[in-house]
Amino acid sequence: MEAYAGFRVGVFAGGRQMKFEFSPYVAIQVGDHAKAVDFYKRVLGMDFVEERGNDAYLDKDGINFVFENNPEGIGSVFFEFKTDNLAEAKQALLAENCTITQEYNEHSIMFSDPFGMNFHVWEEGAFPDNP
Secondary structure: OHHHOOOOEEEOHHHOEEEOEEEEEEEEEEOOHHHHHHHHHHOOOOEEEEEEOOEEEEEEOOEEEEEEEOHHHOOOEEEEEEEOOHHHHHHHHHHOOOEEEEEEEOOEEEEEOOOOOEEEEEEOOOOOOOO
16 A cells, blocks of 8 residues: 555455554553652663653653553553554454453544453544654
Protein backbone atom coordinates (compact mmCIF):
# COMPACT_ATOMS: atom_id res chain seq x y z
CA MET A 1 0.00 0.00 0.00
CA GLU A 2 1.66 3.19 -1.16
CA ALA A 3 0.30 5.29 1.73
CA TYR A 4 2.38 3.22 4.11
CA ALA A 5 5.66 3.25 2.18
CA GLY A 6 8.54 2.96 4.62
CA PHE A 7 6.35 1.55 7.41
CA ARG A 8 5.89 -2.04 8.38
CA VAL A 9 2.13 -2.51 8.44
CA GLY A 10 -0.22 -4.93 10.11
CA VAL A 11 -2.09 -7.24 7.77
CA PHE A 12 -5.54 -8.34 8.85
CA ALA A 13 -8.07 -10.85 7.60
CA GLY A 14 -8.92 -10.18 3.98
CA GLY A 15 -5.53 -8.59 3.35
CA ARG A 16 -6.48 -5.25 4.91
CA GLN A 17 -3.37 -3.26 5.86
CA MET A 18 -3.06 -0.75 8.65
CA LYS A 19 -0.23 1.31 10.07
CA PHE A 20 0.67 0.59 13.70
CA GLU A 21 3.74 2.57 14.66
CA PHE A 22 5.37 1.74 18.00
CA SER A 23 5.09 4.68 20.32
CA PRO A 24 8.28 4.86 22.38
CA TYR A 25 6.32 4.72 25.64
CA VAL A 26 6.09 1.91 28.15
CA ALA A 27 3.58 2.51 30.94
CA ILE A 28 4.05 1.01 34.39
CA GLN A 29 1.25 1.10 36.95
CA VAL A 30 2.52 1.78 40.48
CA GLY A 31 1.01 2.60 43.87
CA ASP A 32 3.45 5.42 44.64
CA HIS A 33 5.13 6.99 41.63
CA ALA A 34 7.43 9.13 43.81
CA LYS A 35 9.02 5.98 45.29
CA ALA A 36 9.09 4.31 41.87
CA VAL A 37 10.80 7.34 40.32
CA ASP A 38 13.41 7.36 43.08
CA PHE A 39 14.11 3.65 42.57
CA TYR A 40 14.37 3.74 38.78
CA LYS A 41 16.55 6.87 38.80
CA ARG A 42 18.85 5.71 41.58
CA VAL A 43 19.10 1.99 40.87
CA LEU A 44 18.63 1.72 37.08
CA GLY A 45 19.99 5.12 36.03
CA MET A 46 16.89 6.46 34.33
CA ASP A 47 16.63 10.19 33.70
CA PHE A 48 13.71 12.17 35.07
CA VAL A 49 11.86 14.06 32.33
CA GLU A 50 8.71 15.55 33.86
CA GLU A 51 5.55 15.03 35.86
CA ARG A 52 2.08 15.47 34.38
CA GLY A 53 -0.77 15.10 36.83
CA ASN A 54 -0.35 11.74 38.58
CA ASP A 55 2.16 10.46 36.02
CA ALA A 56 5.94 10.68 36.07
CA TYR A 57 7.98 10.43 32.85
CA LEU A 58 11.48 8.99 32.80
CA ASP A 59 13.82 8.17 29.92
CA LYS A 60 16.35 5.40 29.41
CA ASP A 61 18.22 5.13 26.12
CA GLY A 62 15.48 6.85 24.12
CA ILE A 63 12.59 4.83 25.54
CA ASN A 64 10.03 6.78 27.57
CA PHE A 65 8.74 5.16 30.73
CA VAL A 66 5.52 6.52 32.22
CA PHE A 67 4.92 5.67 35.86
CA GLU A 68 1.19 5.97 36.38
CA ASN A 69 -0.09 6.29 39.91
CA ASN A 70 -2.76 3.58 39.88
CA PRO A 71 -3.01 1.45 43.04
CA GLU A 72 -5.66 -0.80 41.44
CA GLY A 73 -3.32 -1.71 38.57
CA ILE A 74 -0.06 -2.18 40.48
CA GLY A 75 2.38 -4.28 38.47
CA SER A 76 0.58 -3.85 35.17
CA VAL A 77 2.85 -2.90 32.28
CA PHE A 78 1.77 -2.05 28.77
CA PHE A 79 3.15 -0.59 25.58
CA GLU A 80 1.61 1.69 22.99
CA PHE A 81 1.03 2.00 19.29
CA LYS A 82 -0.14 5.00 17.34
CA THR A 83 -2.22 4.69 14.22
CA ASP A 84 -3.53 7.15 11.68
CA ASN A 85 -7.16 5.95 12.01
CA LEU A 86 -8.27 4.65 15.39
CA ALA A 87 -11.82 3.86 14.28
CA GLU A 88 -10.51 1.48 11.60
CA ALA A 89 -7.86 0.06 13.94
CA LYS A 90 -10.54 -0.63 16.54
CA GLN A 91 -12.67 -2.62 14.09
CA ALA A 92 -9.65 -4.53 12.73
CA LEU A 93 -8.39 -5.45 16.21
CA LEU A 94 -11.84 -6.56 17.38
CA ALA A 95 -12.10 -8.75 14.26
CA GLU A 96 -8.78 -10.37 15.31
CA ASN A 97 -10.21 -11.33 18.73
CA CYS A 98 -8.78 -8.46 20.72
CA THR A 99 -11.03 -7.04 23.42
CA ILE A 100 -11.42 -3.48 24.62
CA THR A 101 -10.46 -3.14 28.27
CA GLN A 102 -10.94 0.62 28.45
CA GLU A 103 -12.08 3.20 25.92
CA TYR A 104 -10.78 6.55 27.15
CA ASN A 105 -12.21 8.61 24.28
CA GLU A 106 -12.47 8.51 20.46
CA HIS A 107 -8.67 8.88 20.20
CA SER A 108 -7.45 6.44 22.86
CA ILE A 109 -8.33 2.79 23.57
CA MET A 110 -6.76 0.07 25.73
CA PHE A 111 -6.97 -3.45 24.28
CA SER A 112 -6.16 -6.95 25.44
CA ASP A 113 -4.82 -9.28 22.77
CA PRO A 114 -5.99 -12.92 22.44
CA PHE A 115 -3.06 -13.94 24.68
CA GLY A 116 -3.87 -11.60 27.59
CA MET A 117 -1.31 -8.84 26.94
CA ASN A 118 -2.62 -5.29 27.26
CA PHE A 119 -1.65 -2.55 24.85
CA HIS A 120 -2.78 1.00 24.20
CA VAL A 121 -3.60 2.38 20.75
CA TRP A 122 -4.01 6.08 20.13
CA GLU A 123 -4.63 8.18 17.10
CA GLU A 124 -1.67 10.06 15.68
CA GLY A 125 -2.02 13.81 16.13
CA ALA A 126 -4.61 13.54 18.90
CA PHE A 127 -2.07 14.18 21.68
CA PRO A 128 0.38 16.95 20.70
CA ASP A 129 2.64 16.21 23.72
CA ASN A 130 3.38 12.68 22.42
CA PRO A 131 5.60 12.15 19.39
